[in-house]
Amino acid sequence: MTDQHGHTHRLDLDDASVREWDATVVGSDPERGIVLDRSAFYPGGGGQPPDHGVLLWQGVQTRIVGTRKGDDLYLLPAEGDPLPPAGTTVTGAVEDQRRTLLMRTHSGLHVLCGVVFRDFGALVTGGNMEPGEARMDFNLPEVPPGFKQSLEDAVNAEIAADRKIVARVLPREEALRIPTLVRTQDALPPLEQPEIRVIDIVGLDVQADGGTHVASTAQVGRVEVVKVESKGRQNRRVRIRLAPA
Numbered sequence: 001m002t003d004q005h006g007h008t009h010r011l012d013l014d015d016a017s018v019r020e021w022d023a024t025v026v027g028s029d030p031e032r033g034i035v036l037d038r039s040a041f042y043p044g045g046g047g048q049p050p051d052h053g054v055l056l057w058q059g060v061q062t063r064i065v066g067t068r069k070g071d072d073l074y075l076l077p078a079e080g081d082p083l084p085p086a087g088t089t090v091t092g093a094v095e096d097q098r099r100t101l102l103m104r105t106h107s108g109l110h111v112l113c114g115v116v117f118r119d120f121g122a123l124v125t126g127g128n129m130e131p132g133e134a135r136m137d138f139n140l141p142e143v144p145p146g147f148k149q150s151l152e153d154a155v156n157a158e159i160a161a162d163r164k165i166v167a168r169v170l171p172r173e174e175a176l177r178i179p180t181l182v183r184t185q186d187a188l189p190p191l192e193q194p195e196i197r198v199i200d201i202v203g204l205d206v207q208a209d210g211g212t213h214v215a216s217t218a219q220v221g222r223v224e225v226v227k228v229e230s231k232g233r234q235n236r237r238v239r240i241r242l243a244p245a
């Protein structure tokens with residue numbers, strides 16, 4: 001199952017809107033971290049950084065400042081915070097402002113790479129995001145005059161079109177038949193995965209993806225293309241940010 005990581009059921013993959021939930025501690029170690037039976041903490045990956053938040057238990061607060069992925073999904077406590085022992089019932093809460101901003105930023109990057117692929121046929125060669133701002137590198141040796149502005153206009157037109165953003169888990173064979181599935185150069189989903197999670201921006205873009213997204217493109221809000229830089233002969237780096245509300 002793609003929504004299970006070791007002992008932890010990934011609530012964030014079921015529903016990206018979950019911010020608070022009850023769980024039981026199944027592992028607790030000051031070195032390795034805390035393992036829950038159910039967690040909505042996005043553990044990081046695909047350029048999206050991990051969530052921050054808290055665990056509340058018996059009147060105590062344990063701040064979560066990151067995650068570590070291994071055989072289990074380990075939540076990393078803030079230095080000095082008490083750890084809930086195994087067996088404790090906790091309420092988990094993901095820091096909403098940061099996560100929601102990351103979901104909007106991440107979804108904005110999908111619109112960007114969907115538009116660049118549709119209009120220029122260019123693949124992604126790298127990327128990174130922080131809450132509210134991001135960069136993405138494309139294999140795009142030449143760009144036309146006025147590229148930055150026309151790209152910004154095209155991205156915002158797709159956002160204004162309010163396209164639905166849908167996550168689906170498909171059998172591997174079916175997913176691999178989607179021609180646009182893998183947009184990052186040289187990155188095929190691991191062979192041993194029997195199922196592949198895809199994110200469909202309906203009518204614009206379908207690709208394999210494990211991150212969290214908003215439900216429709218209008219929720220991204222206006223995107224600004226801040227800069228287009230050359231990164232070697234083949235690559236262009238596009239920097240975006242979410243416009244202040």
Ligand SMILES: [Zn+2]
Pocket residue numbers: 046106107110199209210211212213
């Ligand atoms: Zn994504």
